[in-house]
Amino acid sequence: MxxxxxxxxxxxxxxxxxxxxxxxxxxxxxxxxxxxxxxxxxxxxxxxxxMGASSVSVRHKELVILRTSALMQCRFCINAHTEVAVDVGLNELEIRALRGELAVGDVFAMPSEIALLRWIDAVATGRGAVADDIATAFAGHFQDHEVVEVTMLIGATLMLNRYASALQLPNSAESIDRLQQAGYETALTNQGAIA
Amino acid sequence: MNAVLDAMENGTISRRVWFYANYHCNLECSYCLTESSPRAPRRQLDHSLMKSLTRQAADLGFTEVGVTGGETFLDLALPATLAEMSESVPVIVLTNGTLFAGDRLERLAPMLGRQISMQISLDSANPDLNDMARGPENFAKVVESIPRLINAGHRVRIASTGQAPDEESQEALCTLHRSLGISDDDHVVRPIVRRGRGATFDGSVPAGPDELFPELTITADGAFWSPFAPTVSNDHVDTDLLVSRTVEPLSVPAQRLVALAQGRPVGSDVANNIR
Structure with missing residues (x-):
């Protein structure tokens, strides 16, 4: 490509x-x-x-970025942030769930992270307002400043997803090699349904 | 806008703004910065934009505008545009001087009586040496053209490009330009710059941000550091001295140029005489 x-x-x-x-x-x-x-x-x-260090944890940021990128089927961002997710300590099941290869509901159990993932899915793929139950659950686990940051991060990731996908940006050969050695598919563009 | 005016007043950036009117040319000089030729992409700057930016330049405190190319006068509408631009600030237009006979000379009429000067390239008093770089019969056309332009009432300067001439060659060149009616004050000598086709010339001078005096230069591809910056290599416009893609309002690239230029030692380009 x-x-x-x-x-x-x-x-x-x-x-x-x-x-x-x-x-x-x-x-x-x-x-x-x-x-x-x-x-x-x-x-x-x-x-x-x-995307850098802030009041939102690195783990939560990678949940946002990798999940959003998978929903948007952005090959470049999925590959790049699969690497980041590995580096910041997400386990393989979590990464594969975020990538859409497993149901997130089967892997993530913490209520705060379930609420976060539902918020991500709704913001990234929805149109118009987010449903009250999703917003209420999310707000129940995150303070306002975190809501702002997470939501801006979803939006920024969407921007980058579309930019990288439209222009067919390439991952580095080293990155592809590393992911393939770890058993990750690197040419994927389709991701599963939201759990 | 005070930062831009301050930068001009303290010598950080030039008071002149340049426009690359076009990139194509009837000549194909061996040292051309922009790989210009009859086949080169035109990359023409819209005349209404040049006029608008000239007015903005005057408002920002710039005191002169330069128009270069390519061969600028391949565009028959240029004289009228230059005339309008000169209502704001004095204009100097660079040309190879080979197109001013018959109707072409008459087409320059809108420029008469305006604060417009023409800078014509003539590299050597030796026709063979001149034409080796600039093409067959260039010398003859230029030495015919200059008196014709002066007699018609145009102000003409001569620019000579090349390696530093020896004393004898320099004297011969000066004798020639004086005989054509060009004073010493209106003769500039400049080196071949190591960009574009000049990149491979022995004796060419480097031309990066450390050597080039910042002179805001507007092209169809964006705003650049200097008129020696928007060069062409292998058919691509070089971006190493790109200041911004935004050219209007002129304050945007002007402010960026000031920011980039601040901290450079003032006058560090003088040794190379490539202002």
């Missing part, structure tokens, strides 16, 4: 983006955003803040 946009290389990196290429290939998101340096300048800090 060939990417539908060209990537800026280190020797063509705009002045304002050179530092991002100094340590080697910054990956297809940054290398494509660098086509528009003024957009890169604001998008990268935004994505970094939304």
């Amino acid at each position: 060939t990417a539908r946009v060209s990537f800026i290389t280190a020797n063509q990196a705009p002045v304002s983006a050179r530092h991002l290429f100094a340590g080697g290939d910054p990956g297809p998101l940054v290398s494509s955003w660098a086509q528009v340096p003024e957009m890169l300048d604001v998008t990268l800090p935004f994505v970094g803040m939304i």
